[in-house]
Amino acid sequence: MTFAPQIKIPATYMRGGTSKGVFFNLADLPAEAQQPGAYRDAVLLRVIGSPDPYGKQTDGMGGATSSTSKTVILSKSERDGFDVDYLFGQVAIDKAFVDWSGNCGNLTAAVGAFAINNGLVDADKIPQNGVAVVRVWQVNIGKEIVVHVPITHGEVQETGNFELDGVTFPAAEVKVEFMDPADGEGDMFPTGNLVDELTVPEFGTLKATMINAGIPTIFVNAADIGYTGTELQDAINNDTEALARFESLRAHGAIKMGLINDLSEAAGRQHTPKIAFVAPPAPYTSSSGKAIGIDDIDVLVRALSMGKLHHAMMGTAAVAIATAAAIPGTLVNDAAGGIDRESVVFGHPSGTLAVGAQAQQVNGKWQATKAVMSRSARILMEGRVHIPPPQL
Known part of the structure; x- marks a missing residue:
C-alpha cells in the first residue's frame, strides 16, 4: 500500500495576549481550504491535532487548552477603509469540530503584526519608527477592530517591558480598540434587560x-x-x-x-x-x-x-x-x-x-x-506546518 506524502502549508505560530494559535495567510492554504467548508475544517483540525480522545493534542500544534487550540486565517481586505480580514477558528480538543461563532480578542493583538509581516498592509502605512495603525475587519462577528502595532526601524517591534498577567515574559505593548463592540444584530442586551x-x-x-x-x-x-x-x-x-x-x-x-x-x-x-x-x-x-x-x-x-x-x-x-x-x-x-x-x-x-x-x-x-485594552504579541515560530492529506 502506498501513502500520500504530507501537505506542507506556510504558517506562523504566534502568541497573542494569553492565547497561542496557528496563523495562515489565506492565499497559502490549499486551494480547497481557501473556502469555508468541511475540507478547511479538516485541515485545521489536523494542524491542531484534534479530535484527540486523550485530550493532549500530541500529534498537532495545539496545547490541549482552549487558549492554545486556536487558528487564524488572514487576507488582504477588499473593504473600503480596512487593511485585513481576520477569521478566527476555535478548534475543539476532543471533538471533530471548529467553532466559527465568535472572535478571539487575545489573538487579535497578533493580527496586526502578522498582517504587516506578510505584506497584507500597504507599505506606506508603516512608519519607519512609531506605531502602525492596522484596521481589521473581524469576519466572524462583522466588526471593526483597530490594532496599534509598534514599529522600530521599519519592522514590527515585539520586545519590550510591558507585562501582562498570565504571560510569563514582558514584551512590546499592543493597544487594541474594539469599535462598536456589541456582537450581533439588535439590542446589546438581547432580552432588553440589564438583569x-x-x-x-x-x-x-x-x-x-x-x-x-x-x-x-x-x-x-x-x-x-x-x-x-x-x-x-x-x-x-x-x-x-x-x-x-x-x-x-x-x-x-x-x-x-x-x-x-x-x-x-x-x-x-x-x-x-x-x-x-x-x-x-x-x-x-x-x-x-x-x-x-x-x-x-x-x-x-x-x-x-x-x-x-x-x-x-x-x-x-x-x-x-x-x-x-x-x-x-x-x-x-x-x-x-x-x-x-x-x-x-x-x-x-x-x-x-x-x-x-x-x-x-x-x-x-x-x-x-x-472598548480598549492593551495586550502583547510575538512570533514563536514560522515556517511550514505539515499534515497528512485530510480524509473526508
Whole structure:
C-alpha cells in the first residue's frame, strides 16, 4: 500500500495576549481550504491535532487548552477603509469540530503584526519608527477592530517591558480598540434587560446579565452559584459535576439570549456564549503566587471557555466585562461598586487586567462605542506546518 506524502502549508505560530494559535495567510492554504467548508475544517483540525480522545493534542500544534487550540486565517481586505480580514477558528480538543461563532480578542493583538509581516498592509502605512495603525475587519462577528502595532526601524517591534498577567515574559505593548463592540444584530442586551431572572435546574432561578459585547457573555453573581470569585482553575476544572452545571447554565442562557432554540444545540456552539461570575473585590493569591490585594482591583471575575475555567481572561470576554462595568445596573457594575466608570481593573486567576469602555443610551437602549485594552504579541515560530492529506 502506498501513502500520500504530507501537505506542507506556510504558517506562523504566534502568541497573542494569553492565547497561542496557528496563523495562515489565506492565499497559502490549499486551494480547497481557501473556502469555508468541511475540507478547511479538516485541515485545521489536523494542524491542531484534534479530535484527540486523550485530550493532549500530541500529534498537532495545539496545547490541549482552549487558549492554545486556536487558528487564524488572514487576507488582504477588499473593504473600503480596512487593511485585513481576520477569521478566527476555535478548534475543539476532543471533538471533530471548529467553532466559527465568535472572535478571539487575545489573538487579535497578533493580527496586526502578522498582517504587516506578510505584506497584507500597504507599505506606506508603516512608519519607519512609531506605531502602525492596522484596521481589521473581524469576519466572524462583522466588526471593526483597530490594532496599534509598534514599529522600530521599519519592522514590527515585539520586545519590550510591558507585562501582562498570565504571560510569563514582558514584551512590546499592543493597544487594541474594539469599535462598536456589541456582537450581533439588535439590542446589546438581547432580552432588553440589564438583569434577567434565569432559571437553570441545577441552580434554580438566578440573576443574570446577558450582554452581546465583544462576545456573547452571561454574567452571574459568584455567591449565587456557591463561589467567592477568587477561585483558580483547579477549584473548578477538576470538578466534573461543577463543569456540567456550568454547561447547563450556559445552554439555558443561550436560549434566553436567542442564540439557540433548543438545549441540544449548545453542544454545536461551544465557543459562545461565555459564562462568567463576578464578586466584589477580595484578596487572593494568583496562579503564579502573586498576592492580589483588595485595593488592586475593582471587581473579581472568573470566566469559562470551551467548558473549562480560563487561566486568565479571554480578550473578548474582557470587552464584555469593560462594557458591562460601564453601564449602571448590570451585575458587573454592581459588583464593581455601582458607580459610573469608563474603566475597570478586574481580578482573574492569573492576576489583574485594566480595560476601558464607553457606552451611552440612544433612544432608551444602551450602545457601546468602543472598548480598549492593551495586550502583547510575538512570533514563536514560522515556517511550514505539515499534515497528512485530510480524509473526508
